[in-house]
Amino acid sequence: MSAETMSAETMSAETISAETMSSESLVFFSTGDSFAPWREALAAALPDLAVERHGAVADPARVRYALVWQPPRGFFAAYPNLRLVTNLGAGTDALLGRDDLPAVPVARLSDPEMGRMMAGYVLFAVLRYARDIPLLEAAQRERRWAYRAPREARSVRVGVLGLGELGAAAALELARQGFAVSGWSRTPKALPGVRSVAGDDALPGFLAQTEILVVMLPLTPGTRGLLDAARLALLPAGAKVINVARGPILDEAALLDGLASGRLGGATLDVFATEPLPPDHPLWTAPNVLITPHLASIGLPGSAAPQVADNIRRLRAGRPIRHAVDPARGY
Numbered sequence: 001m002s003a004e005t006m007s008a009e010t011m012s013a014e015t016i017s018a019e020t021m022s023s024e025s026l027v028f029f030s031t032g033d034s035f036a037p038w039r040e041a042l043a044a045a046l047p048d049l050a051v052e053r054h055g056a057v058a059d060p061a062r063v064r065y066a067l068v069w070q071p072p073r074g075f076f077a078a079y080p081n082l083r084l085v086t087n088l089g090a091g092t093d094a095l096l097g098r099d100d101l102p103a104v105p106v107a108r109l110s111d112p113e114m115g116r117m118m119a120g121y122v123l124f125a126v127l128r129y130a131r132d133i134p135l136l137e138a139a140q141r142e143r144r145w146a147y148r149a150p151r152e153a154r155s156v157r158v159g160v161l162g163l164g165e166l167g168a169a170a171a172l173e174l175a176r177q178g179f180a181v182s183g184w185s186r187t188p189k190a191l192p193g194v195r196s197v198a199g200d201d202a203l204p205g206f207l208a209q210t211e212i213l214v215v216m217l218p219l220t221p222g223t224r225g226l227l228d229a230a231r232l233a234l235l236p237a238g239a240k241v242i243n244v245a246r247g248p249i250l251d252e253a254a255l256l257d258g259l260a261s262g263r264l265g266g267a268t269l270d271v272f273a274t275e276p277l278p279p280d281h282p283l284w285t286a287p288n289v290l291i292t293p294h295l296a297s298i299g300l301p302g303s304a305a306p307q308v309a310d311n312i313r314r315l316r317a318g319r320p321i322r323h324a325v326d327p328a329r330g331y
C-alpha cells in the first residue's frame with residue numbers, strides 16, 4: 001500500500017504502535033494550534049518518538065520534551081523528567097515570564113516559512129502606506145478619482161525595530177523592494193541594503209528619520225513600553241506605525257492620542273496589550289487604523305517540526321541545541 005492510499009486508521013495504528021515501542025515522549029499543548037497536524041509532522045520527522053497531548057499522556061515519567069504555547073499553570077510540574085521545552089512560536093515572553101518554568105533549555109520555533117509569512121505581512125503593510133492605499137480606499141467610498149503620483153520606493157524611509165530572525169527577513173524583503181530601510185537592534189548587523197544602527201543612543205535619531213515604523217522586537221523588560229509618548233513624538237509628522245511584535249511594547253494610549261491629533265498618519269496593528277482586543281476598545285474605531293487578530297505569522301507543522309526533531313536528536317547525541325532562548329536576556 002502506498003503512503004497516499006494508506007487509510008487514516010492504518011496510519012494512526014502505526015503511530016500508536018511506534019508510541020508503544022518508544023521509551024521517550026513529547027507532550028504537546030497549545031491554546032491555538034491543532035494537535036493532529038503537529039503529531040503527524042513530528043511522527044514523520046522522528047518516528048521513534050511518542051507524541052502525546054497534555055491531558056492524555058500515558059506515562060508522565062517518560063515525557064522528555066514539551067512543545068507548548070501558553071500551557072496552563074501546573075503544566076510543567078506534571079512532567080518531572082523534561083529535558084527540553086520548545087515554545088510553539090517565535091515570541092517567548094509568555095513562557096519566560098512564568099515562575100514555574102523548569103531549569104531545562106528552552107528553544108523557540110525558527111521556521112523559514114514563518115519568516116516568509118512575516119516578511120509578506122510586513123511588505124503588505126508597508127506597501128499599503130507607501131502607495132497611499134488607505135487614501136485611495138477612502139476616495140473610492142466617495143467615488144472620487146484621487147490620482148497621486150506614486151513615490152519612488154527608495155525615497156520612502158522605513159525603520160525596522162528589531163533585526164532578529166523575523167525582523168531581518170522583513171527588513172531584507174523591504175530592501176529587495178527598493179525601500180530606504182534602516183534597522184535598529186542591540187548589536188550591529190550586516191544585512192545587504194539595510195542601514196543598521198544599534199543601541200539605545202541610536203534610537204532617537206533612528207525614529208526621527210523613520211516615516212514608516214515596523215515594530216519587530218521581542219517583549220522583554222527592556223522593550224516593554226519602549227514606544228511611549230515621548231518616543232512616538234520623535235517620529236516625523238504623518239508617520240505610520242506597524243506593530244507585529246507584542247502589544248505592550250507600544251503605549252496604546254499615546255498611539256491613540258497621536259492618531260486623534262493627526263500627528264501620526266496611521267497604524268497597522270496585529271498585536272495588542274489585551275488579546276483578543278475587547279469590543280469596546282477605542283482602537284477599533286480610531287482614525288486610520290487597520291487591525292488584524294495576531295496572525296502576521298504562525299509556525300506551520302510541516303516546516304517547523306523538522307527543527308523540533310533536530311533539537312531532540314541533538315540532545316540525544318549530547319550536542320548543543322539550536323534556537324535556544326536566553327531566559328536572562330528575555331529572547
Ligand code: NDP
Nearest residue numbers: 090091162163164165166167185186187218222245296297
Ligand atoms: P529575535 O529574538 O530573533 O530577535 C529580536 C531582535 O530584537 C534582535 O535583533 C535583538 O537585537 C533586538 N532587540 C531585543 N531587545 C532589544 C533592545 N532592548 N534594544 C534593541 N534591540 C533589541 O526575534 P524575531 O525577529 O524572530 O521576532 C520578533 C518578535 O516578533 C518575537 O519576539 C514575537 O514577539 C513577535 N512575533 C509576532 C508574531 C505575530 O504573528 N504577530 C509571530 C511571531 C513572532 P540583537 O540582534 O542585537 O540581539
